[in-house]
Amino acid sequence: MKKLILTWVFLFLAYSPVFADKPLPAEKPLSIGAHAHNDYEHEFPLWDALHNGFSSVETDVHLQDGEFYVAHDEEEIQKDRTVRSLYLDPLMKLVRENRGSVYADGSGIILLIDVKTEAPGTWPALKAVLMEYRELFSFYRNGVIEKGPVTAVVSGNRDWEAMAAEKICPALYDGRIEDLAANPESCLIPIISSSWTDEFSWDGQGEIPDSDLLKMKMIVEKAHAQERKVRFWGTDVPDAVVQEKVWDLLINAGADYINTDKLEEFRAHLGRR
Numbered sequence: 001m002k003k004l005i006l007t008w009v010f011l012f013l014a015y016s017p018v019f020a021d022k023p024l025p026a027e028k029p030l031s032i033g034a035h036a037h038n039d040y041e042h043e044f045p046l047w048d049a050l051h052n053g054f055s056s057v058e059t060d061v062h063l064q065d066g067e068f069y070v071a072h073d074e075e076e077i078q079k080d081r082t083v084r085s086l087y088l089d090p091l092m093k094l095v096r097e098n099r100g101s102v103y104a105d106g107s108g109i110i111l112l113i114d115v116k117t118e119a120p121g122t123w124p125a126l127k128a129v130l131m132e133y134r135e136l137f138s139f140y141r142n143g144v145i146e147k148g149p150v151t152a153v154v155s156g157n158r159d160w161e162a163m164a165a166e167k168i169c170p171a172l173y174d175g176r177i178e179d180l181a182a183n184p185e186s187c188l189i190p191i192i193s194s195s196w197t198d199e200f201s202w203d204g205q206g207e208i209p210d211s212d213l214l215k216m217k218m219i220v221e222k223a224h225a226q227e228r229k230v231r232f233w234g235t236d237v238p239d240a241v242v243q244e245k246v247w248d249l250l251i252n253a254g255a256d257y258i259n260t261d262k263l264e265e266f267r268a269h270l271g272r273r
Contacts, residue, residue: 022044022047023044023047023048023050023051024051025047025050025051025094025102025103025104026050026051026052026053026103027103027104027105028053028103028104028105028107029053029054029055029103029107029109030052030053030054030055030266030267030270031270032251032258032270033055033056033229033256033257033258034052034053034054034055034056034257034258034260034263034266034267035054035055035056035057035058035110035112035231035257035258035259035260036048036049036054036056036057036058036260036261036263037058037233037236037259037260037261038058038060038072038261039057039058039059040059040060040070040071040081040086041072041261042263045059045070045086045087046086046087046090046091047090048263049263050102050103050109051263052263052264052266052267053267054109054263055107055109055110055257056109056110056111056112056231056257057087057109057110057111057112058112058114058155059083059086059087059111059112059113059114060072060114060116060156061083061113061114061115061116061117061126062074062077062116062117063115063117063121063122063125063126064077064117066125067082068082068083068084068125068126068129069081069082069083070082070083070086070087072116073116074116083113083129084129087111088129088133088136091111091133091136091149091150092133092135092136095135095136095149095150100149101149102149102150108147108148108149108150108151109149109150109151110150110151110152110153110191110257111150111151111152111153112152112153112155112174113126113152113153113154113155113156113171114155114156115154115155115156115157115158116156116157117157118157119157119158119159119162120159120162122157122159123154123158123159123162123163124162126154126171127166127169127170127171130152130170130171131170134170135148136148136149136150137150137151137152137170137171138150138151138152138170138172139168139169139170140166140168140169140171140172140187140188141167141168141169142167143186143187144187145172145187145190151172151190152170152171152172153171153172153173153174153190153191154171154172154173154174155174155193156174158173158174160173163188164184164186164188169188172187172188172189172190172191173188173189174189174191174193175189175191175192175193175228176192176193176194177192177194177199177219179192180192180219180222180223180226180228183226187227189228190228190229191228191229191230191231191256191257192219192223192228192229192230192231193230193231193232193233194219194231194232194233195232195233195234196232196233196234196235197234199215199216199219199232200212200215200216203237204237204239204242204243204245204246205242208249213253216253216255217253220253220254220255221254224254229256229257230254230255230256230257231255231256231257231259232250232255232259233259234259235247235250235258235259235260236259236260236261236262240265243262243265244269247260247266247269248273251273
């Protein structure tokens, strides 16, 4: 009966206008947390990630004249590519049609918003936009996270003081390695993210040094002890064989989100494990 219901939901969504001309979302996310780095650079932003079962997607944003435009660099801004049009509006329609969840099995996703403009002026404007879609998001309220189908996490230029002072906050904060040492008693920091090259010397060639393995283990264990998840960015490499070695290393070390641009390749790799 459960399988029949899921099939019905899948077919219903397949013929929905929300999905017209876009890849269909998977029924459930991958068994390993997967983060779509610079998701907006794919042919179908958001949809390619959901089709491949990714549970976290990343968008870079620039605030101009009250609007959030999606682009890596300011000179790449296109007026029709906004955080509303590429992410917020499609997610709202999807969640409403899917009865309160992103994936058909009830799972949600992380929307990691990498802020490129200055933090102090950007956060109030971003908060105002997210509050317009309040039924979509998780909230940090009175020291507790109230889960929604989408959890917005602010990265890049972040304003910790302003976000931590919010009584009701529609986004969480992307932490860094130094936050592990400070260990703020706050679930406002659910993820610790860091650049691979900032932390480790191994470039994928030969065997990884024991010192790198030990450091990775310590970072993961410390984050998990604080009930935070771990993501390393900058882990994509050109060579396919070495890439799979890097992915296996991260998975075996307990990294919670595998950061990659290679959506189909990572899904296929997991299928072979």
